[in-house]
Amino acid sequence: MSITDRVIAIIAEQAVLEPSDVTPESTLEDLGIDSLGLVESIFAIEEEFDISVPFNANEPQASDFDISNVAAIIAGIEKLVSEKV
């Protein structure tokens, strides 16, 4: 599975949706993922890719990690995965 598919699978599970219902343009709000759901998703992503996501729930806007929509999250993870190697 590609990084995109794996991230979408994690987000879809969190949102209790089918992966086909999660599009790159979807925002977390669209998907009904609240702040607790977000930190749980980030945990699942860190576990899946063995990376550390720079995200502080106190200031979501301040971190380098863009969570404005699914595409931005995927791009951020692809960057973190590439930096790992």
Added chain:
Amino acid sequence: MKRVVISGAGTINSLGHSVPDTLEAMREGRCGISQLEFRDVERLSIKIGGQVRGFEAEGRFNRQQMSLYDRFTQFTLTAAKEAIDQSGIEFHGDLAARSGVVLGTAGGGVSTWDDNYRSVYEDGKNRVHPFVVPKLMNNAAASHVSMEHNLKGPSFTVSTACASSNHAMALAFQMVRSGAAPAMITGGSESMLCFGGVKAWEGLRVMSKDACRPFSANRNGMVQGEGAGAFVFEEYEHARARGADILCEVVGFAMSSDASDIVMPSKQGAARAMSGALTDARLNADQVGYINAHGTGTAANDKTECAAVAGVFGPHADDLMISSTKSMHGHLIGGTGAVELLACIMALRDGVIAPTIGYEDPDPECALDVVPNEARDAKVDVALSNAFAFGGLNAVLALKRV
């Protein structure tokens, strides 16, 4: 001062997953203690306990709930639902705004601590699930009960080791009696039966390797249990007005501190709690027909408790019945007083006294009627429930037949 009644009861413990199942087991003198089953149990020297079997949390709670509910919270929610359903009380409007939840637990989310310590220390992982803190905190169960049942009044958790539930129920009683709350959900829960939980208790060397035999001369220690008990404490007129089935009345309580030793019990502290509960309830000692003992099955507790009962009740100590149901469900630590209150309700409401099972040899230092091995039919008007905790913190409740 308002009168306070119990209008609903719920439980899950090693004897049963409901109040009717638990009371049936107590009537039959069944033992819920057996070989423990969990990871690394072979590394323990104590391998028995009153473990809850056949509890499928996965079917009861959804995935999101499972990620937030430690086992002690799962037990609490199960017991609270039974109590509230049975009571028929519905919390909305002013009733919801003023009613709350006071629960006892000694350890809170012990298995959540245990699993995650294992993960970071033994498995060397550097990341834990984000909900570890909200899952393990001691007030998690009280908070989830408040959310599940729309209880918006005073809610908190009391932690006084083995007296946690009795302290919690005493506080809930005070709130309803004073008029501060029309109804309170109260009781307690414990789930320490995991490797770290039992290993810690082993260290004290007060645990039995074979059975819990309170008051018996050959007793050799306590046996841990797990589970929860929950009750609806309700103002009498409120319960009557809605036609509730009243299980019994709560008429008094007392708390005392030994102020002497962190683990050894004190006869004086225990006696002051019992006599204080009688004074609070305006009862004479000779009105008490049954005492649910703390009765842990340790050498120290049982003889101290019997001496305290003899001191408080004088000649009447030989006429009343005193039993320890820990012989059947084990010691639920912070949840124990809640499950044991069911034996008091059974005595008052059904006229059945739960036995002390495993009783083999009389001990001259425990020469009271401990209802050995078989339940007994008897009419009881007043019952006491004792809890004497490590740290010397005691709480006794007085209940009356309605």
